[in-house]
Amino acid sequence: MLNFNEPLCHFNIALNATTKNFxxxxxxxxxxxxxxxxxxxxxxxxxxISRNQADWTLPWNMKILDRFKMPTYQPLFKKTWExxxxxxxxxxxxxxxxxxxKFCILYSGGLDSTLITVALLKNLSKEELKNITFYSxxxxxxEHPIFYKKYIHEKFNIINSDNYLVEDVINxxxxxxxxxxxxxxxxxxxxxxxxxxxxxxxxxxxTNSKKNIFNHWQKATDPSIHYSxxxxxxxxxxxxxxxxxxxxxxxxxxxxxxxxxxxxxxxSLYDFYWWNLFNIKYIHLCAKWYSVDNFKTNFDYIDKMxxxxxxxxxxxxxxxxxxxxxxxxxxxxxxxxxxIKWCVxxxxxxxxxxxxxxxxxxxxxxxxxxxxxxxxxSNGKSPMTYFAVNQDLNFFHITDVGVKEYVHENLIKFKKxx
Numbered sequence: 417m418l419n420f421n422e423p424l425c426h427f428n429i430a431l432n433a434t435t436k437n438f439x440x441x442x443x444x445x446x447x448x449x450x451x452x453x454x455x456x457x458x459x460x461x462x463x464x465i466s467r468n469q470a471d472w473t474l475p476w477n478m479k480i481l482d483r484f485k486m487p488t489y490q491p492l493f494k495k496t497w498e499x500x501x502x503x504x505x506x507x508x509x510x511x512x513x514x515x516x517x518k519f520c521i522l523y524s525g526g527l528d529s530t531l532i533t534v535a536l537l538k539n540l541s542k543e544e545l546k547n548i549t550f551y552s553x554x555x556x557x558x559e560h561p562i563f564y565k566k567y568i569h570e571k572f573n574i575i576n577s578d579n580y581l582v583e584d585v586i587n588x589x590x591x592x593x594x595x596x597x598x599x600x601x602x603x604x605x606x607x608x609x610x611x612x613x614x615x616x617x618x619x620x621x622x623t624n625s626k627k628n629i630f631n632h633w634q635k636a637t638d639p640s641i642h643y644s645x646x647x648x649x650x651x652x653x654x655x656x657x658x659x660x661x662x663x664x665x666x667x668x669x670x671x672x673x674x675x676x677x678x679x680x681x682x683x684s685l686y687d688f689y690w691w692n693l694f695n696i697k698y699i700h701l702c703a704k705w706y707s708v709d710n711f712k713t714n715f716d717y718i719d720k721m722x723x724x725x726x727x728x729x730x731x732x733x734x735x736x737x738x739x740x741x742x743x744x745x746x747x748x749x750x751x752x753x754x755x756i757k758w759c760v761x762x763x764x765x766x767x768x769x770x771x772x773x774x775x776x777x778x779x780x781x782x783x784x785x786x787x788x789x790x791x792x793x794s795n796g797k798s799p800m801t802y803f804a805v806n807q808d809l810n811f812f813h814i815t816d817v818g819v820k821e822y823v824h825e826n827l828i829k830f831k832k833x834x
Contacts, residue, residue, distance in 0.1 A: 419806070419810065420822050422807065424806050425703070425807050426699060426804060426805050427463055427474075429453060429461065429463065430461040431454075431457050431458055432800055434798060435814060442824050442827055445824070446827050446828055446830075448832045449830035449831045450475065452666050456667060458660065459660060460656070464697060464700065465478060469677075470677040470678035470695070471673050473833055475826040475829070476804075486732065490736070493734060495733075497743065497763065500731055505536050508540065509539060518549065518589055519591050520575065520585050521533060521549070522582070522593065523551060524559060524595075525556040526559055526560075528760065529556075532593060532725050533563075536548060550568055550572050550574050551592070563773070586722075593723045594722055596724055597725075600735075601726055601735040602744045603693050606693060614633075617653050618630075618649060621649070625649075629648065632646070636686055639681075639740050645685070650668055650688065654667050654668065669834050671692065674696070675688075675691060678691075694735060702724060702727060754775060754778060797813045797816075798813075
């Protein structure tokens with residue numbers, strides 16, 4: 417039986433063909449706060465949680481699990497990206513030496529999983545590398561064929577991700593190496609979308625607003641140019657394809673309040689988009705393994721069998737002090753898709769000397785290394801009806817007894833305070 421008194425550790429309001437009637441019925445009785453939560457989900461699935469002490473109110477009782485809490489901001493943190501990455505690989509090597517544990521890399525061929533592969537090739541012995549397996553598909557090869565042929569093909573065991581779930585890999589005895597938090601460190605996901613569709617998001621702005629944004633765009637990573645300079649662009653970005661400007665304005669106000677009550681400095685437009693991932697969307701991206709392709713187990717077991725490469729205090733501390741300085745984005749050229757994750761690109765190029773991948777690798781919709789079930793095998797529920805999970809890994813689906821009443825009660829009481 418579901419325990420509605422336990423705090424949630426993750427939630428997701430998603431309007432789709434299966435759930436829209438559920439949320440629309442509740443919407444009719446909500447006040448401004450509850451309506452905002454559902455309205456924003458019409459633009460993008462709404463599961464955003466602040467993981468530090470900054471202001472970010474939600475309709476339900478939430479608990480930030482220790483593994484997802486943001487480290488204390490340390491402005492004098494000095495470790496380099498290369499140093500942290502090498503140490504992370506050596507950590508894997510020590511585990512293998514001590515326990516003979518088998519690891520499996522969720523390999524997409526993208527920057528984050530390629531860096532993990534490079535770090536292990538660089539720092540582990542030939543004997544230790546025997547404990548490494550790859551979980552990949554043809555799509556993984558296409559993203560980086562030269563690297564795959566030279567360093568992976570016929571050198572490691574491969575588990576075809578077209579045929580097996582991540583859960584299956586764990587049941588085979590592998591500890592899975594995930595790169596789920598990679599985007600959050602360098603803020604690439606939304607930043608990439610903004611760059612790719614820049615003219616789309618400026619198309620409906622006033623002449624003066626466009627002029628202001630165009631004049632400052634090449635200084636979007638300059639901390640002396642405050643993100644509020646681009647307010648109209650940000651609101652346009654979050655208005656969605658149906659141009660829901662009022663909802664976007666509410667989101668902007670909510671996240672600005674979060675920024676202004678945080679001790680982490682957020683100044684440039686790049687900072688703003690980085691913070692949106694690094695703080696607000698971090699838990700959602702890391703928890704997708706539990707909420708989408710869930711295991712019949714608990715969080716402690718998942719932690720034991722999931723080695724989330726980038727979800728460490730040191731990577732996060734590095735991320736908090738390395739915005740706007742050329743580590744994450746190449747500041748010497750115009751902003752493009754191939755200038756993001758500069759630190760990752762450099763680390764890989766130093767190893768494989770592949771100038772093409774270094775200069776021209778684009779962000780692709782990577783193979784997510786998990787097949788979505790039509791029906792969750794543990795209790796016969798559709799993933800489309802998922803609403804939340806608590807710290808005991810009890811899943812709440814909107815079709816479960818009592819969930820509609822729980823959601824209804826909390827959304828009706830929820831008031832805007834931003």
